[in-house]
Amino acid sequence: MKITFFGTTTLLFDDGSDQLLFDAHFTRPSLLRYIFGSAATDQTVVNEMLGIHRIDRLRAIFISHSHHDHVMDAPYIANRCNALIYGSVSALNVARGGNVPESRLVEFKGNETYEVGDYRVTVIPSLHSKPTILNNDLGQTIDAPLRQPARLRDYKEGGSYDFYVETGGKRYVIRPSFNYIEGQMDGYQADVLFLGTAGLQKANAEMERMFFRETVEKLNPTLVIPVHWDNFFSPLTKPIKGMPRLIEKTDVAFFRLARYCEGRGIDCLVQIPGTSIEV
Numbered sequence: 001m002k003i004t005f006f007g008t009t010t011l012l013f014d015d016g017s018d019q020l021l022f023d024a025h026f027t028r029p030s031l032l033r034y035i036f037g038s039a040a041t042d043q044t045v046v047n048e049m050l051g052i053h054r055i056d057r058l059r060a061i062f063i064s065h066s067h068h069d070h071v072m073d074a075p076y077i078a079n080r081c082n083a084l085i086y087g088s089v090s091a092l093n094v095a096r097g098g099n100v101p102e103s104r105l106v107e108f109k110g111n112e113t114y115e116v117g118d119y120r121v122t123v124i125p126s127l128h129s130k131p132t133i134l135n136n137d138l139g140q141t142i143d144a145p146l147r148q149p150a151r152l153r154d155y156k157e158g159g160s161y162d163f164y165v166e167t168g169g170k171r172y173v174i175r176p177s178f179n180y181i182e183g184q185m186d187g188y189q190a191d192v193l194f195l196g197t198a199g200l201q202k203a204n205a206e207m208e209r210m211f212f213r214e215t216v217e218k219l220n221p222t223l224v225i226p227v228h229w230d231n232f233f234s235p236l237t238k239p240i241k242g243m244p245r246l247i248e249k250t251d252v253a254f255f256r257l258a259r260y261c262e263g264r265g266i267d268c269l270v271q272i273p274g275t276s277i278e279v
Contacts, residue, residue, distance in 0.1 A: 001168055004053055005225075007240070007273035008069045008232045009176040011194060012055065015167060018117035021061045021083070022163060022174050024074035029152060031233040031244075034134070039068075040148035041076040041098075045236070053276075055081065060116045063087035064176040065128060066094055066142055066158035067135060069232045075100050075148075086114065086123075089141065090158025096145035110161060122164040127179040128157055129199040132247070164188055170279065173219055176228055178203070180214035192279055193221040196228040198243060200253040212260050223267045223279075226257055230273060240273050 004012040011022045026046045029039040049055070058081040063071050071091050075098020078085050085095045086106045095105055106114070110125035131138050140156040162184075165172040173190040178199035195215060200208065216224060229250050231241040242250025254270060261268040271277060 001170065001279045002276050003279060004276040005227070005271040005273055006049065007230045007236060009064060009174070009194075009196065009227045010070075011174065011227070012053065013119070013165065013167070013172075014057075015118060017057065018119065019055060019058045020116060020119055020121070020165075021055075021058060021077065023064055023070040023176070024061050024072070024077050025069045025232065026073050026236060028232050028235050029068075034068075034152045034233065038149040038151045039072075040150075041073045043076060046073055046076055046080075049236070050077070050080065058083045060084045060086060060114075062121060062123075062163055063091040064126075064163070064174070065160040066090040066155055068152045068155040070176070071155065072152075074098075078104060084116075086121075088159045088161070090143075090156060093142040093144060094146045094155065097147040097150075108161070110159075118167050120166040122166075124162040124164055124184060125181065126160045126162040126175065126177060126184065127181055128160040129178040129196070164190075172279075173221070174227075175215060178211065178228075180211055182210075182214060185214060185218040188219055190219040190221045192223045192225065193219055194225050194227045195257070197226040197253045197257060198228045198248060200256055201249045208256065216260065216264070216266065221266060223269060224257065224261050225269050225271050226254065229253060229270075236273060 002014040008025050009023045010025050013020045026049050027042040061074050071094045075095050078100050084104045092105045108123045113122045137156045141158045163174040170191045172192045174194045176196045178196050258268045
């Protein structure tokens with residue numbers, strides 16, 4: 001399995017036959033545009049990424065939640081690649097705003113399992129990380145088609161989800177947000193865990209302990225890869241940065257995660273956006 005990371009929580013799975021995309025964010029508008037303006041998918045950037053990484057067998061896009069840094073480019077990619085979009089009603093309203101045909105939209109509410117090619121994907125209800133000044137809309141929904149260009153604050157959270165992916169005899173869990181529902185991962189096991197770390201550095205000791213217990217400890221992976229650690233207001237065409245230090249000290253978050261994994265004999269890998277690994 002070849003897995004390519006594009007920053008934030010955008011991951012491309014490629015088994016040699018079919019490709020799945022989890023979240024879809026390549027455009028990465030600046031923070032100033034987030035605060036003061038509106039934005040649309042940068043088709044030049046997306047087309048370049050599709051070409052460089054040979055995204056030409058894409059079957060489906062699964063959306064974890066409907067903030068812009070997870071769903072913004074899904075409509076354009078789905079139409080360009082003739083792929084299905086799986087998501088909440090909010091995520092599908094973003095797709096409708098981009099004129100994705102209803103026949104290629106699949107609404108989930110959590111606990112559904114879908115088979116796409118040789119992939120088996122289970123949608124697990126989850127929680128977004130704690131609200132900040134940039135995402136204080138948790139629980140709010142997008143109730144009508146959202147057309148671009150749109151204000152980035154119009155992309156409401158719309159519910160959060162994790163993904164359990166089974167394929168090729170291996171199990172993967174994608175948890176985009178630094179939060180948990182107690183007992184949510186009971187009964188699941190993973191070989192590879194993609195773990196959202198935005199918020200880890202500022203968490204108190206009890207929150208950190210519980211988060212690791214309800215994710216890494218229960219899933220018992222052999223490899224943990226942090227996601228949602230990079231500054232998604234900086235374009236993929238520039239050197240990758242961690243979160244702005246006023247928001248998060250990424251080096252501290254990495255240190256805490258690495259020390260936790262080290263103490264339990266679990267491999268921990270930081271994957272740079274634009275790179276691929278073979279699992």
